[in-house]
Amino acid sequence: MTNERDPVRIRRVLGNKVQFIQGDMAVAYGGLLAGCSFFGGYPITPASEVAEGMARLLPRVKGTFIQMEDEIAGIASTIGAAWGGAKSMTATSGPGFSLMMENYGYAIMTETPCVIANVQRTGPSTGQPTLGAQGDMMQVRWGSHGDMEAIALCPSTVQECLDMTIECFNLAEKYRHPVCLMTDGEIGHLREKVVIPDEDEMELFERVLATIDKDKFIPFSESQTRDSKVPDFPTFGSGYHTYVTGLTHNDKGFPATDKQPDHERLILRLISKITDDREKLTSVEEIELDDAEVAFVSFGASARPCESAVWEARKKGMKVGMLRLKTVWPFPRDVVTQLSKKVKKIIVVEMNLGQIYHVVKEFAVKDCEVILAPKVGGDMHLPHELMEYLEVSN
């Protein structure tokens, strides 16, 4: 077993450059391309194919796949593997994501780089296993206890499942943070064309390892070697003695749980290392927004019927566009504010009863009306259902 990324082997294992595969499998492909060498998880519909893909692919690149006893152990092993030097990931859906929440917070607190793919299905509880939803968009932001920041990306196509998984790994390494790919049962099970990027078409951000004198190393401060709030990483076994705890800790990593300033300083660094880069992390697609008077705001699967509705509306001469959020967290607040200054009305389309809607409303200017187009039950909005929202607008 090795954590070394072997591009020749990876490409041999993945096969043809152009393939027709499911979104879940594209997540596994993206992981492999990013150099993931460890997957620990527990199968759950509609995310099982990610685990299946990894079980088939990882051993062939000398990586490790472990089916753990449950999702709690799945994320725990993923965190452990990261500290052992691996790029690591897990994948799950609703009930499993709920089980992972405590260790998700642990990964945030311990600044562990790893990737969690959540192929969302409806909930609460076991809900509708085979059907897609976007009901965990607030859970990924607030689901673990305490103050935290989240990084979450939402793919709308199978190609994006692959590309964004690579991006999730890059962001996980850059910010030393558990990064979530918030896909869903619709996109996870959809088959579409993917084009596997060549080596020179991909950018990989590799983990910044601790190199400073071992005596001088401070494991949980701003970096000692570059201008960054993210500390360099002391892989277990590399000789850097590091105490890793979910308790509030001082720069050296030791518990410091009884003084307000220690906690505040730590948490503000954990949050601001991400929010300082909000603009860099913002990734959106703008469709027909130049002269739009009404705009859909959507993400993931629900952006697809939105786009169809935009095309249909344009054919009818209606000035409608769409803002698609590829990064949902940290929330691209400036883009939304700017949009709200330009259009009269924003319609937030999501497969839940209103989650991102509230955030859009928070950052839209008062003159812009923000309404919600919700849908639950496992079906995407139909394009004509969205047209009805537009016709009411006119």
Place this chain on the structure above:
Amino acid sequence: MKKEVRICGFGGQGVILAGFIIGKAACVFSDYNSVQSQSYGPEARGGAARSEVIISDGKIGYPRPIGIDIMAAMAQEAFDSYRGDLREGAIIIIDPDLVPRNDIGTPIYRVQVQKIAEELGNKIVTNITMVGALIGITKILEVEAVKKAVIDSVPKKFMELNVNAFEQGLEAGTNARPE
């Protein structure tokens, strides 16, 4: 060009693979965009199953079918259940041995795909025979592209059987007339 295709039957007949092959032929071995989706519930294994493909020369937004242009059915239950959203003038293809109650008052294509597969030695290739028949009848894709997708998608040791099934289905479909 935009076509919405549904292949349906019962779980285990390979309807997903059939849709997968058509989708792959369209976007990997031809220059179309395509998406393939499927519907099943956890309790529906063995029951009616369906696989749906959208083929388009433009970008595909909403990835599920809205009005089916072509439906191929290989089981009575599927034929009865999945007919609700056909577009007017949709092409319907059935195997009359698998869908005996098929008189719905409009002309449909009847191809005995299971019988062809059995004569080839294994009814497991009924689905691939149906893919051939569907292409022979509708001509939505180039034959060579679909044949490549068949070869690319089946186990090597069953390749010849599958290619034969595709070609025989294709011939039967080409000669079929709606009645």
